[in-house]
Amino acid sequence: MGVVGGGLLGLDIAYELAQQGVKVSVYEADKRLGGLAGSTKIGGVAVDRYYHAVTTTDDKVVSLAESLGLSIRWRPLGVGFYHDGQRCSMSTPVEVLRFPGLRLDDKARLAAFVLACGRIKDAEALDEQPIEAWARKLSGNRLWERLWAPLLDSKFDGHYDDLPATYLWSRMRRTAGTRSKGGREVMGAIEGGYQALVDRLADRIRSLGGEVHTSTPVRHIPASASGAAIGVVTDAGLQAHDTVVTTQLRPNLKGLLADELEHALGPDPLRYMGIVCLVARVKQSVSPYYAINITDRRVPITSVVETTHAVDPEWVDGHLIYVPKYVRSTNPILERSSEDITDEFLGHVQTLFPDFRREDVIASQVARTTVAEPVHVASVANRIPPVFAAPGLAVASSARVHPNIVHGQAIAGVAEHVAGEVLARLTTDNTQQRSAA
Ligand SMILES: Cc1cc2nc3c(=O)[nH]c(=O)nc-3n(C[C@H](O)[C@H](O)[C@H](O)COP(=O)(O)OP(=O)(O)OC[C@H]3O[C@@H](n4cnc5c(N)ncnc54)[C@H](O)[C@@H]3O)c2cc1C
CATH class of the missing domain: 3.90.660.20 (Protoporphyrinogen oxidase, mitochondrial; domain 2)
Structure with a gap:
C-alpha cells in the first residue's frame, strides 16, 4: 500500500496499517517528515x-507520544x-468576569452559551445553520458584535459569513474541556515537538517492515483502463500498489491524479x-x-x-x-x-x-x-465523501476531521477510520481472490 504524504496523517495511517501486518510505503516530498507539524x-x-x-x-496523541517513549x-x-x-x-472564569469589553449580562450569556455548546451532542443540524444567526440567537447581539465577529474576522481573514454554527460549537467544546481545577x-x-513524534513513528513503521521515503515527491497517480489506481509515479518511475492513500487537501491533489480518478472525486464543496x-x-x-x-x-x-x-x-x-x-x-x-x-x-x-x-x-x-x-461552509452536499473514491484510491485529509476543528487528536481519529476502511477493503479483496481461485 502506498501513502502519499509524510505528515501526521500519512504516518498515523501507515503506522495503524503496519501494525496489522500491511506492507506500507510512505512517500514524502519534503526532505523532512512532519508537514505542517x-x-x-x-x-x-x-x-x-x-x-x-x-x-x-x-488522549490519542498523548498515548501515542507516550507509547513512542516521548514525555x-x-x-x-x-x-x-x-x-x-x-x-x-x-x-480564569474570575478574569472573564472582570473583562472590561463586556457588560455583566453579556458575561452571563457567555457562560450560558459555553454550557449550551457542551450540551449539544449532535452536530449535523448545526451544519445547516449559518453561524451569525445561530450565535446571535444563543448568545445575543452584543456578544456577536464585540466578541465572535472580530474573532472570526481574525481567524478567517474577514470571510466567515458562509460558516456553519458547527465551527463555533466545536471550538467552544475543545477549549472548555481543557481546564484545570483553578479554571x-x-x-x-x-x-x-511533533517532529520527534513523527520521526519516531517513521522509525516504528520501518521496524515493522514498512518504507518511509523522504525527498520523494509523488508526481502522478495513474489509473488502469478500468479506472482503478495502480500505484504512484515518483522520479524513480512507477511504484505499483494495490491501494494508494492520499493525505493532501484537494487543492494540493490538483494535477496529481489521473483524469478518471480526479473525475471520481467530484466537485470540492470546501x-x-x-x-x-x-x-x-x-x-x-x-x-x-x-x-x-x-x-x-x-x-x-x-x-x-x-x-x-x-x-x-x-x-x-x-x-x-x-x-x-x-x-x-x-x-x-x-x-x-x-x-x-x-x-x-x-x-x-x-x-x-x-x-x-x-x-x-x-x-x-x-x-x-x-x-x-x-x-467547511454551511449546507453543502458531499461534505465528507466515502474514503474510497475509486477502486484502489483512498482519499484521506484533514478535511475529514469535521465536525471537529483541525488538530492532531482529530487527525488521529481520521487515521483510525481510514486505516479501518483500507483494512476492510484489503480483507474483502483477499477473500474474493481466494474464492475465485
Ligand atoms: C498554524 C497551525 C497551528 C497548529 N497548531 C496545532 C496545535 O497546537 N495542536 C494540534 O494538535 N494541531 C495543530 N495544528 C494542526 C496540525 O498541524 C495538523 O492537523 C496536521 O499537521 C495535519 O497533518 P496532515 O498530515 O493532514 O497534513 P500536512 O501536515 O499538510 O501533511 C501533508 C504532507 O504531504 C506532503 N506532500 C504534499 N504533496 C506531496 C506529493 N505530491 N508527494 C509526496 N508528499 C507530498 C507534504 O509535504 C506534507 O508533508 C496546527 C496547524 C497550523 C497550520
Whole structure:
C-alpha cells in the first residue's frame, strides 16, 4: 500500500496499517517528515515551524507520544485578549468576569452559551445553520458584535459569513474541556515537538517492515483502463500498489491524479485558508499569555502565541513567539517578502506588548502556505465523501476531521477510520481472490 504524504496523517495511517501486518510505503516530498507539524531551524535551533501544543483532551496523541517513549510537559496557561486598545487576561472564569469589553449580562450569556455548546451532542443540524444567526440567537447581539465577529474576522481573514454554527460549537467544546481545577487552560508540549513524534513513528513503521521515503515527491497517480489506481509515479518511475492513500487537501491533489480518478472525486464543496506565520526566538518573555485573542481589528494578525509557556525555554535556548495571520489563499501578503512581513508583524507585537524590544530578537523566520486548513461552509452536499473514491484510491485529509476543528487528536481519529476502511477493503479483496481461485 502506498501513502502519499509524510505528515501526521500519512504516518498515523501507515503506522495503524503496519501494525496489522500491511506492507506500507510512505512517500514524502519534503526532505523532512512532519508537514505542517514539522520543525524548522532558526539561529541553529530546531523549533516548530508553526506553534503546536497538546491539550488534556488529546488522549490519542498523548498515548501515542507516550507509547513512542516521548514525555509531555504540562502547564496551566494564560490566555489574553486585546480589546479596544486594551490588553487583559481571560485565563480564569474570575478574569472573564472582570473583562472590561463586556457588560455583566453579556458575561452571563457567555457562560450560558459555553454550557449550551457542551450540551449539544449532535452536530449535523448545526451544519445547516449559518453561524451569525445561530450565535446571535444563543448568545445575543452584543456578544456577536464585540466578541465572535472580530474573532472570526481574525481567524478567517474577514470571510466567515458562509460558516456553519458547527465551527463555533466545536471550538467552544475543545477549549472548555481543557481546564484545570483553578479554571486555567492546561496545555502540554511534547519533548522535541511533533517532529520527534513523527520521526519516531517513521522509525516504528520501518521496524515493522514498512518504507518511509523522504525527498520523494509523488508526481502522478495513474489509473488502469478500468479506472482503478495502480500505484504512484515518483522520479524513480512507477511504484505499483494495490491501494494508494492520499493525505493532501484537494487543492494540493490538483494535477496529481489521473483524469478518471480526479473525475471520481467530484466537485470540492470546501474552501481553504492559508497562513503567514512569523516565528522569533527572543531573549526574554514577551507575553504573559500562551496566546492572545485580538478583537481590536486595528491589529490585523490572528494572535501572538508564546509557546515557551508550554515548551521548556531550555529546549529552544530562549523564548519563542509566533505571530500568525490566517489568510485567504488569494491574499497578496502571501507574496510579500519575509523582511517586510517580519517588520510589520513585530510592529504589531510592540502594539500589544509595549515592553517588547526588537533588539531582543535572536533569530526569526517567516513560514507561509496557501493551503493550511479546510473551511467547511454551511449546507453543502458531499461534505465528507466515502474514503474510497475509486477502486484502489483512498482519499484521506484533514478535511475529514469535521465536525471537529483541525488538530492532531482529530487527525488521529481520521487515521483510525481510514486505516479501518483500507483494512476492510484489503480483507474483502483477499477473500474474493481466494474464492475465485
Ligand atoms: C498554524 C497551525 C497551528 C497548529 N497548531 C496545532 C496545535 O497546537 N495542536 C494540534 O494538535 N494541531 C495543530 N495544528 C494542526 C496540525 O498541524 C495538523 O492537523 C496536521 O499537521 C495535519 O497533518 P496532515 O498530515 O493532514 O497534513 P500536512 O501536515 O499538510 O501533511 C501533508 C504532507 O504531504 C506532503 N506532500 C504534499 N504533496 C506531496 C506529493 N505530491 N508527494 C509526496 N508528499 C507530498 C507534504 O509535504 C506534507 O508533508 C496546527 C496547524 C497550523 C497550520
